[in-house]
Amino acid sequence: MPTVKFIEFNGTEHNVEANNGESIMVAATSNLIPGIDADCGGECSCATCHVLIDAEWRAKLEPSTDTEESMLDLNPDRTEDSRLSCQIIVSDAIEGIKINLPEFQY
Amino acid sequence: MSGIVVIGAGQAAGQAAASLRQEGYEGEVTLLGDEAQAPYQRPPLSKAYLSGDIGMDRVLVRPENFYPDKNINLKTNTRVASIDRDNKSVTTESGETYEYEKLLIATGSSPRILNIPGSDLEGIHYLRTIDDVDGIRGAFEKAGKICIVGGGYIGLEVAAVAKKAGLDVTVVEAMDRILQRVTTPEMSDFYHNLHTGRGVNIMVNTGVDGFEGDGEVSAVLCGDTKVEADLVIVGIGIIPNVALAEAAGLECDNGIVVNDHCQTSDPDIYAAGDCTNHPNPIMDRRLRLESVPNAMGQARTACSNMLGGDKVYAEVPWFWSDQYELKLQMVGFSADGDSSVVRGDKDANQFAVFYLKEGKVVAVDAVNSPKEFMVCKQLYGKPADAAALADPETELKSLLG
Ligand SMILES: Cc1cc2nc3c(=O)[nH]c(=O)nc-3n(C[C@H](O)[C@H](O)[C@H](O)COP(=O)(O)OP(=O)(O)OC[C@H]3O[C@@H](n4cnc5c(N)ncnc54)[C@H](O)[C@@H]3O)c2cc1C
Numbered sequence: 237m238p239t240v241k242f243i244e245f246n247g248t249e250h251n252v253e254a255n256n257g258e259s260i261m262v263a264a265t266s267n268l269i270p271g272i273d274a275d276c277g278g279e280c281s282c283a284t285c286h287v288l289i290d291a292e293w294r295a296k297l298e299p300s301t302d303t304e305e306s307m308l309d310l311n312p313d314r315t316e317d318s319r320l321s322c323q324i325i326v327s328d329a330i331e332g333i334k335i336n337l338p339e340f341q342y
Numbered sequence: 343m344s345g346i347v348v349i350g351a352g353q354a355a356g357q358a359a360a361s362l363r364q365e366g367y368e369g370e371v372t373l374l375g376d377e378a379q380a381p382y383q384r385p386p387l388s389k390a391y392l393s394g395d396i397g398m399d400r401v402l403v404r405p406e407n408f409y410p411d412k413n414i415n416l417k418t419n420t421r422v423a424s425i426d427r428d429n430k431s432v433t434t435e436s437g438e439t440y441e442y443e444k445l446l447i448a449t450g451s452s453p454r455i456l457n458i459p460g461s462d463l464e465g466i467h468y469l470r471t472i473d474d475v476d477g478i479r480g481a482f483e484k485a486g487k488i489c490i491v492g493g494g495y496i497g498l499e500v501a502a503v504a505k506k507a508g509l510d511v512t513v514v515e516a517m518d519r520i521l522q523r524v525t526t527p528e529m530s531d532f533y534h535n536l537h538t539g540r541g542v543n544i545m546v547n548t549g550v551d552g553f554e555g556d557g558e559v560s561a562v563l564c565g566d567t568k569v570e571a572d573l574v575i576v577g578i579g580i581i582p583n584v585a586l587a588e589a590a591g592l593e594c595d596n597g598i599v600v601n602d603h604c605q606t607s608d609p610d611i612y613a614a615g616d617c618t619n620h621p622n623p624i625m626d627r628r629l630r631l632e633s634v635p636n637a638m639g640q641a642r643t644a645c646s647n648m649l650g651g652d653k654v655y656a657e658v659p660w661f662w663s664d665q666y667e668l669k670l671q672m673v674g675f676s677a678d679g680d681s682s683v684v685r686g687d688k689d690a691n692q693f694a695v696f697y698l699k700e701g702k703v704v705a706v707d708a709v710n711s712p713k714e715f716m717v718c719k720q721l722y723g724k725p726a727d728a729a730a731l732a733d734p735e736t737e738l739k740s741l742l743g
């Protein structure tokens with residue numbers, strides 16, 4: 237059960253015990269982390285599960301798909317750290333990963 | 343303290359349970375649902391769950407242990423029989439009574455039933471619940487010929503999955519085109535050609551008069567035509583579940599009438615999801631929607647207001663549909679437009695149709711075009727230059743101003 241650290245926009249931190257194989261989005265919503273809406277339930281159809289992950293952690297993840305990139309592209313809060321959390325699967329390789337939450341979901 | 347009771351344990355109810363705890367509510371939360379499962383999402387039922395690509399774990403709104411962990415009293419297999427507004431309680435069919443401080447009705451909708459000769463034959467299915475799909479999946483393996491009655495999104499999604507599973511597929515549609523109720527002739531045409539190109543037989547202007555078979559269905563009767571089928575899926579629309587609300591004297595009119603706070607005509611009773619008829623301040627009209635974003639959004643708004651908030655539900659409707667390898671994402675209602683413009687390449691199955699009214703963007707149908715979908719969410723109601731929208735050289739970002 238890897239630990240995932242969610243950091244709200246206002247700085248509040250939450251450490252969550254996530255399950256291998258579930259998405260970061262599911263780890264967040266199952267633990268009532270505010271700031272992730274996930275309206276489409278993880279289908280990569282809504283972009284309301286936007287998170288920011290710094291380069292060091294990003295390098296440990298599977299790269300994003302074209303669909304994910306397109307969904308992110310027009311997000312006003314997009315940075316190079318942007319990912320959709322429903323597309324990131326929890327594994328032991330990312331034990332301790334830090335996930336920053338944006339101020340808004342669109 | 344008797345807390346908050348939710349009738350129904352579907353998409354809106356599952357979100358409500360999470361929202362109440364997320365907002366810091368510590369009182370009792372009780373979900374009373376008549377299905378056997380914890381709240382789950384219906385979209386995969388006609389898509390990846392039907393095809394077997396994903397299992398039950400990916401369909402649940404929250405994992406099963408979420409409810410005990412967050413001290414939510416989830417009662418499955420529990421159907422509510424009545425609401426007593428004077429005593430602020432609900433009674434289940436088995437006779438248990440639950441008192442509420444605030445009540446949320448999230449009863450969803452039920453498939454419209456065909457009542458014609460032969461409609462009680464084996465092999466005729468509706469598609470609303472996970473139990474329905476489990477029945478259909480079993481039949482898929484044995485069936486050779488499937489007939490889908492109704493060419494709406496759900497019917498067409500089933501057609502795509504059935505075709506991939508190697509079945510002989512016929513779609514029978516009473517109107518003169520598929521998707522008639524929900525999209526433009528242009529999009530209907532596109533989807534018609536897509537499906538016929540994959541070998542689906544589509545019959546429009548074709549009403550169903552009955553079913554033939556000896557115990558099990560063997561054919562669908564449409565006037566002089568007989569469509570052979572050993573499996574039939576009927577998808578001819580839904581009816582909002584308002585019976586409880588109506589019997590309790592709450593105002594209903596094509597859904598439970600709520601205000602922009604998701605509150606019914608009784609200030610202690612709220613409603614969310616498919617069962618509501620609600621005002622949309624952005625679109626300046628009342629709507630009854632059948633979509634997940636609507637169920638989630640209304641649930642969040644209702645919960646916030648039940649806890650003393652002052653939140654207005656105001657979101658532009660959006661929806662999606664997956665057929666074959668094509669992902670359709672829609673914003674707004676295409677019928678609102680007085681003109682339209684295509685961006686992209688229809689032949690390559692990658693394009694978006696933007697709809698404008700008096701020069702302002704009011705809708706998009708985006709096929710394999712997530713950027714166009716995302717831009718429309720932000721451009722909605724704003725003026726846009728049609729030529730710029732159509733020009734693939736125009737950076738969509740530049741339109742956001
Ligand atoms: C096959 C299928 C595919 C879909 N695809 C999409 C899609 O791609 N995108 C999209 O946005 N939407 C889609 N939808 C629509 C979406 O699933 C619904 O809009 C959404 O589920 C509505 O949520 P709800 O909570 O209002 O109702 P539901 O999720 O239906 O929940 C209502 C629950 O209340 C229960 N109930 C009713 N009466 C009682 C009672 N008296 N006592 C106890 N329980 C009761 C019902 O049995 C049900 O479990 C699809 C629907 C179906 C059926």
Ligand code: FES
Pocket residue numbers: 261273274275276277278279280281282283284285320321322323
């Ligand atoms: S949950 Fe919708 S895109 Fe991630």
